[in-house]
Amino acid sequence: MSTDEAAGGVSSFRLVRINRPFRLLWTARAVSFLGDALSLVALMLHVAETTGHALAVAMLLLAGDFAPALLGPLTGTISDRFDLKRVMVSCELTQATLMVAIALWLPSLPFLLALVALRAIAGQIFQPASRAAVPAIVRDRDLNRANAAIGLGTNGGEALGPLLAALLLPILDTRGVLLLDAASFLASAILLTFLPSWKRDSQTDTARGTFLDDTVAGLRYIWVTPMVRAIGLGFFAIVAFNGIDDVALVFLATDSLGGGRSAVGLLLAAAGIGLFIGYALLARPHRRVAMGTLLLAGFAISSAGNLLTGLAWAVAAAFAVQTVRGLGVAAMDVAVNTLLQRSVPGELLGRVFGSLYGAIGIAAALAYLLGGLLIDLANPRVAFLVGGAGGLLATLAVAVAFHRIARNPRTGS
Numbered sequence: 001m002s003t004d005e006a007a008g009g010v011s012s013f014r015l016v017r018i019n020r021p022f023r024l025l026w027t028a029r030a031v032s033f034l035g036d037a038l039s040l041v042a043l044m045l046h047v048a049e050t051t052g053h054a055l056a057v058a059m060l061l062l063a064g065d066f067a068p069a070l071l072g073p074l075t076g077t078i079s080d081r082f083d084l085k086r087v088m089v090s091c092e093l094t095q096a097t098l099m100v101a102i103a104l105w106l107p108s109l110p111f112l113l114a115l116v117a118l119r120a121i122a123g124q125i126f127q128p129a130s131r132a133a134v135p136a137i138v139r140d141r142d143l144n145r146a147n148a149a150i151g152l153g154t155n156g157g158e159a160l161g162p163l164l165a166a167l168l169l170p171i172l173d174t175r176g177v178l179l180l181d182a183a184s185f186l187a188s189a190i191l192l193t194f195l196p197s198w199k200r201d202s203q204t205d206t207a208r209g210t211f212l213d214d215t216v217a218g219l220r221y222i223w224v225t226p227m228v229r230a231i232g233l234g235f236f237a238i239v240a241f242n243g244i245d246d247v248a249l250v251f252l253a254t255d256s257l258g259g260g261r262s263a264v265g266l267l268l269a270a271a272g273i274g275l276f277i278g279y280a281l282l283a284r285p286h287r288r289v290a291m292g293t294l295l296l297a298g299f300a301i302s303s304a305g306n307l308l309t310g311l312a313w314a315v316a317a318a319f320a321v322q323t324v325r326g327l328g329v330a331a332m333d334v335a336v337n338t339l340l341q342r343s344v345p346g347e348l349l350g351r352v353f354g355s356l357y358g359a360i361g362i363a364a365a366l367a368y369l370l371g372g373l374l375i376d377l378a379n380p381r382v383a384f385l386v387g388g389a390g391g392l393l394a395t396l397a398v399a400v401a402f403h404r405i406a407r408n409p410r411t412g413s
Contacts, residue, residue: 010142012149012283021137021195022146028188029130030153032092035184036123037161039099040064042169042177043116047109056109063113066365068124072358075121077215079129079350085195088133091126092192095119096185103178128353135341135349136198144291147337148282151330155275218351226405227343231295232356234398235336238299239363241390242306244371244383245271249322252380253315263315270319274326281327282334291342292402295335299395301328307388310381 016023047056068075079087098119102112138146168177209217222228246268253263305325312318336356344352367387374383 010145011285012145012152015138015142015145016149019138022134022149024191024194025130025133025137026149026153028088028092028191029150030157031184031191032157032188033154034157034161034164035181037158038165038168038184039178039181041162041165042174042181043102043112045169046106046174047112051109059109059113060116062365063117064120065361067117068120069358069361069365071121071124072128072361073215073219073351073355074211075125075358076128076218076351076354077211078125079132079354080218080347081211081214083197084129084133084136084350085192085197087129088126088195089189089192091122091129092185092189094122095126096182096189098122099178099182099185103175103182106175124354124358127357128350131337131341131353132346132349133195134337135346137195140342143341144289144294144334144338145283145285147334147341148279148330151279151333152276152283155272155279155330159272159276215351218348219355221344221348222352222355226401228340228352230398230401230405231336231339232359234295234299234394234401235332235356236359236363237394237397238303238332238391239360240366240370241387241394242303243364243367244374244387245306245309245322245325247368247372248375248380248383248387249309249318251375252309252312252318252384256379256381257312257315257318259315266315267318267322270322271326271329274323274328275330276326277323278327278330279334282330291335291339294331295339296395296399296402298328298330298332298335299398300392301325302332303328303388303391303395305388306384306391310384310388 010018016026043060044057047060098115102115102119106112107115134146134150135143165177168180172180222232249267250264253259253267257263259266302325305321305328308321309318309325312321340352340356341349371383371387374386
């Protein structure tokens with residue numbers, strides 16, 4: 001037995017090397033996320049320059065995040081009813097086609113928002129399918145490191161995208177960068193065609209209900225399963241309380257801490273740096289970590305990071321705690337995905353992921369709305385203190401729920 005196996009599985013980096021299906025999925029997701037980050041910067045700048053209104057940029061972000069999130073339960077059902085490979089390839093080809101249309105047309109704002117929303121819906125369908133595919137191609141003991149590897153690839157793409165956009169926009173212009181994003185979707189689709197085909201282990205066609213019946217069954221499963229319900233409600237609460245951080249950091253850096261644009265950029269980068277470090281640490285081979293413990297640690301660290309940011313006396317102090325907060329977010333992401341992949345029946349996994357991450361999109365929108373109001377009524381420090389304290393209370397509630405489930409294991413599934 002190798003050292004890696006004795007430690008509870010191989011490292012994420014070795015997993016990418018030796019597991020061809022996982023390498024294909026990992027590469028496809030990393031390439032796709034890099035292209036997304038490129039096009040987001042290009043579209044935000046295009047909308048800002050052509051409309052001159054910050055509200056228009058906000059509408060662009062909402063079209064890409066909030067609107068598709070409302071369809072989460074429906075998009076997850078698609079993953080549970082059809083071959084996952086075909087679902088993922090179809091989604092990437094659809095997104096490539098829509099990006100080509102946006103690039104060549106560059107329509108007025110209403111039509112642009114509609115096309116962006118359609119592309120985001122295709123992406124919303126892709127996400128639960130890709131998460132549901134992981135346990136089908138990776139051993140159970142390696143799931144946490146597989147999720148860490150995916151986090152490294154996607155987070156790296158999101159971090160590198162804006163930098164590449166800054167370099168490429170003067171050369172390729174907006175249309176060129178958007179076409180590059182379309183090419184990234186096409187490359188992802190080609191890679192995914194080499195995955196094995198498989199269908200979800202669901203009911204037979206004769207016994208299966210309607211599409212709406214399956215959707216309702218997925219929502220019912222989440223609500224009646226204590227472990228899944230605790231994870232879902234806890235994750236929703238954490239994001240609803242702490243999702244304001246990116247907006248609040250801008251005002252904290254400039255108003256409360258007296259910094260300039262460089263301070264804003266530094267603080268916005270801090271959590272991303274922490275995320276990357278966190279995924280890298282979780283990607284290393286180690287003895288099997290209890291995912292419930294990792295989840296609670298992620299909830300607590302990410303919330304405490306925002307609470308302490310509200311007390312920071314200097315930009316350097318805020319940078320330090322936001323970096324630590326990023327470690328917590330990485331732990332939370334890996335733990336949520338791994339816990340669900342290990343505990344949810346395969347025929348329900350797409351619906352659970354679709355509903356959960358759809359709800360997270362709604363929680364983020366609530367955080368932007370309510371957090372923005374709190375910043376206007378009080379100040380960014382208060383927003384961070386309220387968000388961090390609320391997140392810690394939510395963490396405590398989830399810990400109590402986990403304790404009750406542990407005392408009565410029959411209720412945990």
